[in-house]
Amino acid sequence: MSQGICPSLQKNRANIGSVFSWSKFCYTEPCMRCPVCGEGDTKVVDSRMSADGASVRRRRECDQCGFRFSTHEEVEILDLSVIKTDGSKETYTRDKIVRGLKKALEKREYTEPQVQQLVQAIERDIQKKRKNSLESREIGEIVMEHLRGFDKVAYIRFASVYRSFEDVDTFALEVDNLTSHATSQAINQKDSK
Numbered sequence: 104m105s106q107g108i109c110p111s112l113q114k115n116r117a118n119i120g121s122v123f124s125w126s127k128f129c130y131t132e133p134c135m136r137c138p139v140c141g142e143g144d145t146k147v148v149d150s151r152m153s154a155d156g157a158s159v160r161r162r163r164e165c166d167q168c169g170f171r172f173s174t175h176e177e178v179e180i181l182d183l184s185v186i187k188t189d190g191s192k193e194t195y196t197r198d199k200i201v202r203g204l205k206k207a208l209e210k211r212e213y214t215e216p217q218v219q220q221l222v223q224a225i226e227r228d229i230q231k232k233r234k235n236s237l238e239s240r241e242i243g244e245i246v247m248e249h250l251r252g253f254d255k256v257a258y259i260r261f262a263s264v265y266r267s268f269e270d271v272d273t274f275a276l277e278v279d280n281l282t283s284h285a286t287s288q289a290i291n292q293k294d295s296k
Contacts, residue, residue, distance in 0.1 A: 135163060135174060142167035157223040180226055184236040192236065200225060200246060207261040211254055225249050255281060 135145045142165050149162040158177035164170070183195035201222055208218070228245045229237065243265045250258040262277050 137165035137168060137170055138172055139170040140165060140168040155220065155223065157220075157227070177223065178226070178230075180230060182235060183229070185242065186236055186238045188239060195229075195237075197222065197226070200242075203246065203261065204250070204257070207250065207257040207264075208254060209260075211257055213254070217253075221249055221253055251281065 136143050137145055144166040145163045146166060147161050148164050148171065151160045151162075152158075153160070158175055161174045161176065163172055163174060165172075180195055180197070184192045185195050186192055201218070204218060204221065225245055228249070229242060232241070247258060247262055247265065250261050258281065259274075259278060263274060266273075266277070
């Protein structure tokens, strides 16, 4: 075993693959510490996949004090650069999407798990692009496409900031596009029945 890498990760390294940044796991302590006593030896008692298959909930138990706790694992986008409109680059961060969504969804009825599912769906579409860099415009379009089906008011709020509506006419045009899109979807659903 390599010194400095978590034993359970070292054991499973070949099975996990190279998509993870191993540097963030390189330390001499075991993987998951107990939140109560700080013991580094905990065991997984139960693992459950989320309904959409995008995350895993693990039930753990501390070998030292017996305390049980849960951890959540989900796919993380690594090494994605976002090319901003001015041409500069920055590292992709999930938090920016979450903040933008929460601002658009302000005073709307939604639950935190619904927002997390929305973010996971957006990130899946970003990953499907299979690129090392994406323009912020592409990410914005993906977010808007998902918001359109999630909450139409939030979609209009996000679009108004993202597309920088200059006047009421531009705003009205976007609302017209949204309502015609909803009407055509309703007709398609009716025809398919």
